[in-house]
Amino acid sequence: MKYKNFELLMLLGLFWAAIIPVVGQKAKVPVPVILDTDIGPDYDDAGAMAVFHALADQGEVKPLAVISCNKHELVVPTIDILNTCFGRPNLPTGAPKGKAVNAGAGQKWPEMLVQKYPHKFTTTAAAPDAVQTYRKVLASQPDKSVTIITIGFLTNLADLLESSPDENSKLTGTELVRQKVKNLVSMAGAFPQGREYNVYMDTLSAAKVFEAWPTSITLSGYEIGSQVRTGLRVIANEKLQGPVKDVFTWCMARSEKDRNGRQSWDQTAVLVGIRGVAPYFGSKRGHIVVNRTDGSNTWQDDLTGPHIYLTEAMPFVKVTEEIENLMMQPGRSAANSKGKKK
Numbered sequence: 001m002k003y004k005n006f007e008l009l010m011l012l013g014l015f016w017a018a019i020i021p022v023v024g025q026k027a028k029v030p031v032p033v034i035l036d037t038d039i040g041p042d043y044d045d046a047g048a049m050a051v052f053h054a055l056a057d058q059g060e061v062k063p064l065a066v067i068s069c070n071k072h073e074l075v076v077p078t079i080d081i082l083n084t085c086f087g088r089p090n091l092p093t094g095a096p097k098g099k100a101v102n103a104g105a106g107q108k109w110p111e112m113l114v115q116k117y118p119h120k121f122t123t124t125a126a127a128p129d130a131v132q133t134y135r136k137v138l139a140s141q142p143d144k145s146v147t148i149i150t151i152g153f154l155t156n157l158a159d160l161l162e163s164s165p166d167e168n169s170k171l172t173g174t175e176l177v178r179q180k181v182k183n184l185v186s187m188a189g190a191f192p193q194g195r196e197y198n199v200y201m202d203t204l205s206a207a208k209v210f211e212a213w214p215t216s217i218t219l220s221g222y223e224i225g226s227q228v229r230t231g232l233r234v235i236a237n238e239k240l241q242g243p244v245k246d247v248f249t250w251c252m253a254r255s256e257k258d259r260n261g262r263q264s265w266d267q268t269a270v271l272v273g274i275r276g277v278a279p280y281f282g283s284k285r286g287h288i289v290v291n292r293t294d295g296s297n298t299w300q301d302d303l304t305g306p307h308i309y310l311t312e313a314m315p316f317v318k319v320t321e322e323i324e325n326l327m328m329q330p331g332r333s334a335a336n337s338k339g340k341k342k
C-alpha cells in the first residue's frame with residue numbers, strides 16, 4: 001500500500017508539473033499585422049522581416065500581408081524571397097501603382113539575392129495594386145483588430161485613405177481604416193524634431209497620414225533605431241544560413257561605418273508593433289507635425305494626442321540583444337538553408 005501511495009503521489013506530481021505551466025502561461029493571441037516596407041535602400045528592412053517571421057513562428061503575430069511602398073523593380077522580388085525562405089511564400093503583397101518613390105540599394109544587395117534565391121515575382125510592377133491588397137485584407141478582418149507597421153514611406157497609407165468603395169468593401173478608405181485598424185506603428189520622424197528619410201522622401205503622404213489617420217499612431221524615431229546596432233552576431237553565427245545572413249554579410253563588408261553593426265530602425269518598429277512598447281521603450285504622447293516644404297518634423301506634447309513617440313527605457317544594449325536573437329531564428333523553410341534559383 002505504501003508503495004502504491006507513493007506511485008499515486010508521483011503521478012499527481014507529474015500531472016501538476018504538466019498542467020501548471022499551461023494554466024500559468026498567458027495565452028498568446030497572435031497580433032494580425034500588415035507590414036509595409038521600402039526594402040532595398042537600407043538593409044534594416046531585411047532584419048525587420050526576419051524579426052517579423054521569427055515572431056510569426058513563435059505564434060506572436062499573424063502575418064496578413066507584406067506590401068511595398070517603393071516602385072523599384074527589385075522590391076517585391078526581395079519581399080517574395082524573404083517570405084518564401086521563411087516558409088510563407090503565399091502571403092499577399094502589393095506595390096504602389098501611382099506616384100511613388102523609386103529607390104534601389106546602393107550596395108546592390110537585392111541584385112545579389114535575386115541571383116541566389118527562388119522567387120515568383122520577377123519585378124515589383126508585376127505585383128497587385130497595394131491599395132487593393134490593403135482593402136481586400138482589411139475587409140476580411142475583424143473590426144479594430146489589425147496593426148499596420150510601416151518601415152518605409154507613407155505612400156500607400158495616404159492612397160488607402162483616399163480610396164473609394166469597391167468590390168472588397170463599400171466603405172471609403174478612411175472609413176475602412178477606422179473600422180478595421182487598431183493601431184499604426186511607423187518607423188518615421190525624429191524626436192522631438194528633425195528630418196528623417198521615410199518622411200522627407202514622400203513628405204505629402206506622410207503629412208496627410210499623420211494629420212488624417214483615424215487611429216492611434218506609434219512612432220519609432222530616427223534616434224531610437226540609430227542606437228540599436230545589429231548584425232555582428234548574425235554574420236558570425238556559423239549555424240545560420242539564408243538570405244538575412246547573406247544580406248548582412250554582404251552589406252557590412254561593404255560599409256566601413258557598419259563594421260560594428262547596422263543601425264536597426266525598422267526592427268524596432270516591428271518589435272513594438274507586435275509586442276508593444278513596454279518593456280523595451282517608454283513613450284511621449286502628443287502630435288507629430290510635418291513641415292510640407294522640406295519634410296522635417298516637429299512635435300507638440302499633448303496628453304490626449306493621438307500619437308506617441310518611443311523613448312529609451314530598457315538599455316539599448318538589451319534591446320539590441322533581443323532583436324538580434326530574433327534575427328537569428330532559422331525560419332521554417334528548407335529553402336532557407338538551400339537557396340537556389342528556380
Ligand SMILES: [Ca+2]
Nearest residue numbers: 038045151152
Ligand atoms: Ca525601410
